[in-house]
Amino acid sequence: MRDYDLAATLNSGQAFRWRKVGAAWEGVVAGHWVSLCATEPGWVTATTLRPGDWGWLTDYLQLDVDLSAILQGFPDDRPLRDAVEACRGLRLLRQDPWECLASFVLSSTKQIVQIRRIVATLCERFGSPVAVPAGHAPEFAFPTAARLAGGSEEELRACKMGFRARYLWRVAQRVAAGELDLAGLGNRPLTPARAALMNLPGVGRKIADCVLLFSLGFAAAFPIDVWVIKALRALYFQGRRVSLPRLQAFATAHFGPYAGYAQQYLFHHMRLKAGRAKAAVAAA
DNA sequence: AACCAGGACACAA
């Protein structure tokens, strides 16, 4: 697969279950344990216990997406060009909508490393075990909404998710009760799909856009978090303070039908630069 | 030891 930066894609804050093991990345997708490795630049090899059936994985990794066509759809401005050049091969995954929704409900005002820990604990305590290679430590599927709804809010809180426990528990109840057809949202227009998500407790514009973009195929959705606010202000507004609604209006108008991809490049690039700056300070 | 983290929400003004 050309033009696929596995590390950037799995480590850019869109999914929270990937662990780096040596040169490989291990995770659980659609209830299957899988190990991915970037053997050569641009190439990805996968090890699973289900040879011959790859649909669940190729769909997740979005291997059929023509990245160059998306990049050509971007506006031609300097900040975005810089971000694309710095993160060439960064992709968007196609995640399970429930896992994506639940994970991002847990994400609010949490660092990505910590979201990973909370999600890991949640899976260990509530997820069903999945088949792993002989001698491998046990791995668990992401717990279903019904499983979480069957437990208590306190059990969730014990996974160190703080005030998000009530949100997650109530969202799980609504989804388990069938009040919201998550997968079906992908067949609706962007605006009503977003409104349906924002109707859930603990889900505002930002988290709704993450679910739309990372799991439901809405490439135009543009999640704006603290990092993207910083990036947009610095790169497009001369550092001026701009309200969230105005930033959203600017983003959808300026970045076009693949705005969500542009968002991911700006987000990841901003975090890379911040990481390098921090490392430079530590070395000085 | 402060400050901040892939926010949402209720409630000012």
Place this chain on the structure above:
DNA sequence: TTGTGTCATGGT
């Protein structure tokens, strides 16, 4: 419409 406090916990 825009601003502020609150929520729970841990990293830097």
